[in-house]
Amino acid sequence: MPLEITTARPDPALLDLPWSTPLEDWPDQYLAALPRGISRHVVRFVKLSGRVLAVKEIKEDLARREYDMLRDLRRLHEPAVEPFGVVSGRVGADGEPLDACLITRHLKFSLPYRALFSQGLRPGTETRLIDALAVLLVRLHLAGFWWGDVSLSNTLFRRDAGSFAAYLVDAETGELFPSLTNGQRAHDLDIARVNIAGELMDLQAGDLLDPEIDPVVISNRIVTRYDALWAELTATEEFDTGERWRVEERIRRLNAVGFDVDELAISTDIDGTRISIQPKVVDAGHHSRRLLRLTGLDVGEGQARRLLNDLDNYRAASDRQNDDEEIVAHEWLTRIYEPITRRVPRELSGKLEPAELFHEVLEHRWYMAEREQNDVPIERAIEDYVASILPTKPDEAAVVGVDTIEMPVIAERP
Template sequence: MALELTAARPYPALLDLPWHLPLEEWPEDLLAALPRGISRHVVRFVKVDGRVIAIKEIKADIARREYSMLRMLRKLNQPCVEPVGVVSSRTDPEGNPLDACLLTRHLQFSLPYRAMLSQTLRPDTADRLIDALAVLLVRLHLSGFWWGDVSLSNTLFRRDAGEFAAYLVDAETGELHDTLSNGQREHDLDIARVNIAGELMDLQAGGFIEEGFDPVEVSERIMTRYRDLWEELTKSERFEQGDRWRVEERIRRLNELGFDVGELDISTDIDGAQIQIQPKVVDAGHHSRRLLRLTGLDVGENQARRLLNDLDAYRASQDRQNDDEEMVAYDWLTKIYEPITRTVPATLRAKLEPAEIFHEVLEHRWYMSEQAGTDVTIEQAIRDYVDNVLPTKPDEKAIVGVDTESVPVRARTD
């Protein structure tokens, strides 16, 4: 039977891969040295035309369904991996059928949680990962997506100005609805709580987390973080007519959480004495969209917030508050951001993405200035950072040597 390839865009080089072999038998020279998380299926990273493609061996009907689901989520602008295609009708040299393969594009500078926590663990790293997962889950639920298997294992994380941004990597069990009921949302939350506790227990058993760490207590954090964020985004608020300034305050709070208010549902009582406000359409990415519009930089939300702060500080330092914002942004980009990020030698550019490096240089500049008791220029900060800080960091574009599959894993019932 002829090989079947379903893809959104042509990748002729895919046809040269050894589809007649089970994925676990593919030769090492085809594979990219990237950390893999725990999966029910065989997963490999393969270099194709200068890109890294993640390949998951799975039943054909499930592969096609997940491919379609990821495409729909991308159209809804949700944080998830990019689907590349499905390869089906595979057979081995003897004509025996092989499972299909789902192909997704590797998300650069992202890591599975096991690789994150297998490195030097800061006390709050697990909390920050769960905070990122809570934000992702809120975004997905607002779009009507029920995940069905929420876990750290099914998520990739990227550094985002000292925090983490989470991306869905496995939509195998997901369902897309117009809206979700409270019961569906709570079901996803309960799945998340149980899965996260189990995953952290596995890491603790493997010696990757200190014994005093409480996996159950940490896993409960997603319940409170999710509910606080959901309430802020969807709650209805009433106040006196003379307090209309609170409308702007509510929008500002949402913006600070990284969400844009697309529409407000505002109504008044019959006598006009009270106003009720409820965000009707909300979406994430307020700061990243503003930075993209001004500079063309497409970065994470927290990174965008930090870069915009530096842009605003540059504007004030140049006494250009009355100048056109786009012109000031162009000057900042060409005179500050690009020269600083280009200072990093080519041998070190796989350590962190440029926006994260710029954020860390700003942090490093603050520490140097504090120690020196005087202002340190950003040029001095980048030189010291490149010499003394960046070389000590792992390559997050393609980390080699973190065997995340060797961490002990408890038996799964699914």
């Protein structure tokens, strides 16, 4: 049977991978790191033309279905890993057919939750991860995606200015609908709650999580955070016609949680004394879109918020409030952001993403200023940060191996 490769990004180097060998037995020379994670399937990370790719061995129909689903999610601008291709028609050296492989691109600077926990955490990280997952789940649900297997294991996290942004990794059980019912959303949340509690209990059993933390309490947080965000994004609000400022207020609140309102339904009652408003179409990424428009920088939502704040400060400090925003932004980019992020020596560049580094430097400056009881210029802050803090950070550009066990559930040989 001929090998069949479906990919949106043809790369001849794909042909050099040992497709006639079961994924489990791929030689080290191809691998980016040792494979790990809780998975029902065999997963390996390979190096290919300077990229890191995740390869999952799975039946062909399931591989194609997941590939298409991930493409759909990307098309809908949902935060999910990028599908790279499907390789099918594999035959082993003994002539026996092998399962297909689903290939996804490794998301740069993303971290599996187990890697985060094995680093020794700042207190509260577990709740920040849950918060990020709640945002992801709300976004997916707004798009009509029922996940079916919501868990920390099926999510990747990127640092986002002190908090995290979550990305969907595993769409195997997911389904897209025109919209979700309340029952479908409740079902996903119930699955999330149980899985998260199980995952945190497992971390405790492995001495990776403070035994004082209660997994059940943390896992319930997914429900409360999700419900609060869902209500903010979808609830109908009613007020008197005299309180029209509340329309603005609602939009401002949505922006504050990172969403733009693309469509707001406004209706009045028969005699026109009451107004009710309900967001109909909301779009995540309010701050990151604004930053992208102003500077061309494509960064996380939290990072964008941080950078925009610094931009505003720059504008105030240089007394440029009356100048065109785009022009000031360009100046800030070339005079502040780029020089600072370029100060990182090449050998330390795999530690943090540039935008996250910038955020860290701003934090560091604040601590320095507090210690010295005096303003600290950002140039001095970056110098000190690169010398004293950055070298102590772990490399996070391509964290794929963590200390866990792969445990596929496989059919027993008869």
